[in-house]
Amino acid sequence: MLADARLVAGKDLRIEWRSRVGIGQMVPFAVLVLVLFAFALDPDRGILTRATAGLYWVATLFAGLLAVQRAFALEAAPGVREAMRLSGLDPAAWFLGKAAAIAVQLLLLEAVLGVGVVVLYSADLQGPLLLLATCLAATVGIAAAGTLYGVLAAGLAVRDTLVPLLLLPVLAPVLLGATRASESALGNGVGDGWSWCGLLAVFAVLYTMLGMTFFGTLLEET
Amino acid sequence: MRDAVVLLDRFPALAGVDLDVARGEIVLLRGPNGAGKTTLLRTCAGLARVVQGTVEVLGEDLVATPRSVRRRVGMLSHQDGLxxxxxxxxxxxxxxxxxxxxxxxxxxxxxxxxxxxxxxxxxxxxxxxxxxxxxxxxxxxxxxPELWLLDEPHAGLDRAGRDLVDRLVRDAAAAGATVLFASHELDRAEGLATRAVTIAGGQIRDDSATPAGPIGAERAG
Structure with missing residues (x-):
């Protein structure tokens, strides 16, 4: 199954590398969000510093929606969805492959945004290991939930507007957990960042399991 | 398939179809638009839900092991899937x-x-x-694939492309694969097929050998 997942992820990343549609929209959009917040909150640098983690994850989450929509726009080409069903690949492998491709793109985006918050918001990283673990767990969670809801909406004409409506409430715990854990990593938080990171890991595992279980049914039924 | 019923928007696209196809046969499905040809092909590929009857493809129950069957089937539909x-x-x-x-x-x-x-x-x-x-x-x-399902395979192709389709189909059948194809280009299609099945209203109306060859004696399902 992992070899099949690698095949699917490789295909999605190859398409992205060739077209640069997703990254070409996702990165500028997320950076723009950071810049706009920097302009808006500049008069009071204290607020900007305290809000750095939240703004970072809001930008990531919105850009993640673009990544999810792009991932399923690829499969919306005429006959591709049917070819997916006919391929004989394990649906769990389709799920893992597509989620992995989204996760890779998100991690690249997070690295760029990380530089952005250091430059624009003067962020001071005090817990690099915690931040790394938070990014990994949150990214897997966003990618897994995004892939699951992405396939649910993929067969519908209203998928472009439906994905954010479905996904944003589901990802609220990720936004909360990632923000709190990142605040700790940046030295702005109260409480233990690792416990929030643990919540993110649970979310990621839960949605990975749900996706592996139900992706095939959703692919067939929607 | 035995007494297969497939619904499309609650209407029967296949209404109790019985069909046996032997390995190595090249079967033409002909009939008017909306007759059920594409639905029959999609049913054999496990893409349509059978609400009544049984469908066995390449010796496997399509309902019980759809993924295993699909891996052995190749389908060319109107949409290219690229x-x-x-x-x-x-x-x-x-x-x-x-x-x-x-x-x-x-x-x-x-x-x-x-x-x-x-x-x-x-x-x-x-x-x-x-x-x-x-x-x-x-x-x-x-x-x-061991089973080729082709929906209007000659459509959109130039003469060389059409000849290519015929060559590939004949080679596949000679190698033991089974071919079911739907076509409206009857002159070319009947020259390619070993058997022609006429469908109308979701039911088989006629089943006969074509000039290209007799109906296979061995019925493998």
Missing amino acids: YADLTVEDNVRFWARAAGADLDDARSALARCDLDGRLATVPAARLSAGQKRRTALAALLARR
Whole structure:
């Protein structure tokens, strides 16, 4: 199954590398969000510093929606969805492959945004290991939930507007957990960042399991 | 298939179809638009839900083991199923590997469909309709399916492309694969098929040998 997942992820990343549609929209959009917040909150640098983690994850989450929509726009080409069903690949492998491709793109985006918050918001990283673990767990969670809801909406004409409506409430715990854990990593938080990171890991595992279980049914039924 | 009923929007697209096809047969499905030809092909591929009756494909129960059956089946439909941003070669390689075939199968399929030159490096988005059709055909060929399901396989192809389809179908049947195809180009199709099944209103109206050969004696299902 992992070899099949690698095949699917490789295909999605190859398409992205060739077209640069997703990254070409996702990165500028997320950076723009950071810049706009920097302009808006500049008069009071204290607020900007305290809000750095939240703004970072809001930008990531919105850009993640673009990544999810792009991932399923690829499969919306005429006959591709049917070819997916006919391929004989394990649906769990389709799920893992597509989620992995989204996760890779998100991690690249997070690295760029990380530089952005250091430059624009003067962020001071005090817990690099915690931040790394938070990014990994949150990214897997966003990618897994995004892939699951992405396939649910993929067969519908209203998928472009439906994905954010479905996904944003589901990802609220990720936004909360990632923000709190990142605040700790940046030295702005109260409480233990690792416990929030643990919540993110649970979310990621839960949605990975749900996706592996139900992706095939959703692919067939929607 | 026995007494197979398939509904489309609550109306029976197949209304109690009985059909046995032997390995190596080339079966033409003919009939007017909306007769149920495409639904029959999709049913054999496990893409349509059978609400009554039984369907056994390549010796396997389609309802019980749909994924196993699908891996052994190749379908060419009206829609080509190609990724626009991938090249011809990448598309064929991906679908071949997804079906468990290796890269040699993909290379061979590209060569047999005359897609191994400069065209192999062209993204699918830039292909003409006929070139897309050839690419879809190569992707099907690379899967080495035991059952070929072709919906209007000659549509959109030039004469060389149509001859290519005929050649591939005959070679596949000679190698033991079974071919079911739907077509409105009856002159060419009846010359290719060994058997012709007429469908109308979701039911089989006629089942007869064609000039290309007799109805297979061995019924493998």
